[in-house]
Amino acid sequence: MLSSRSPSASSQGASLITPLNHSQEWWSALTEEPPTAVIEDTEVSLTGVAAEKIYQGGKYGELEKGKLKLMPVEALYLVKQGKLKVVDPEGVPLDFQELVSRFSEKDPLIWARFLIYQDLRRRGYTVKAGYGKGAVFRVYRRGAKIGSEPARYLVFGVAEGETFDVAFLAKIADEARSSQKDLILAVIDRQGDITYYDVSRVSL
Template structure:
């Protein structure tokens, strides 16, 4: 017998899940932000969960969206969606819990695999494309922010083939 898929509703830049069983299943696997009566997923999280065939997303007209349709919708909102999704998918597939890093000016917060119940993330992850370099001053700013909030900075570089390379960046005081 096939597993029942969770239904989510597209709401601007989020996908909302109202089904109690769906909320329980996704939240137990550390997806989304839990609210009083719903679970809110970022578009990157929703794409990943859709790719796992755990979630089906309805748009505002109540039509189910394919992965490709949801991706196209999300890409219109977020220019860096492709590289952010590739990094999110890679980190999740490696067993990490990945949450938004927006309040820290990063792409993601990353939690250690060994302790999924910890309150504070260990790392901030900033995503870049190999094809679009950034200024060293921009990286320096990210390192300072990470250091000031007692987190380690990981820079994820996505190459033209979609492969991800990670660099640990830290603040060194001689």
């Protein structure tokens, strides 16, 4: 059966994942104009020095041959922070709400994913795309050397009151255990606050 232990507070207090002082964010010292990325369909990317700076500064996206590809939630997060501009192939800028609308066409759960991503990032964690059908994100410990060590958590998100298949969650828990990761269930309430639960599979 599945067991879970709830942290003592929601995303606004102490929990399994503790907050980071925002002054430690990599961009706090940056004053130059935000770099510009281009969106094609739902893929957001940029190249050059700016791509390298964003990747090295916060381990955002996947950098390959000088091109940085961002997840939709990463692009939303950086745009909301005022640290990235996004334009379409014709050079027309898209604001935060326009990006949310565009991403929602392909992913109806984009807003929930964004809330979880934003919360984890604000707490100082490096967050990458999950693998498989269930895990939304892979989350690395603070200070992790990305590429040299595995993620510590798999995070699966649901909205408060939403129903989901417990057998499916059990399968994800097994996958997390086999890959030596902790499975975290992120529950989003109606106010957008997030509570994290450490999920494990036990036999009686």
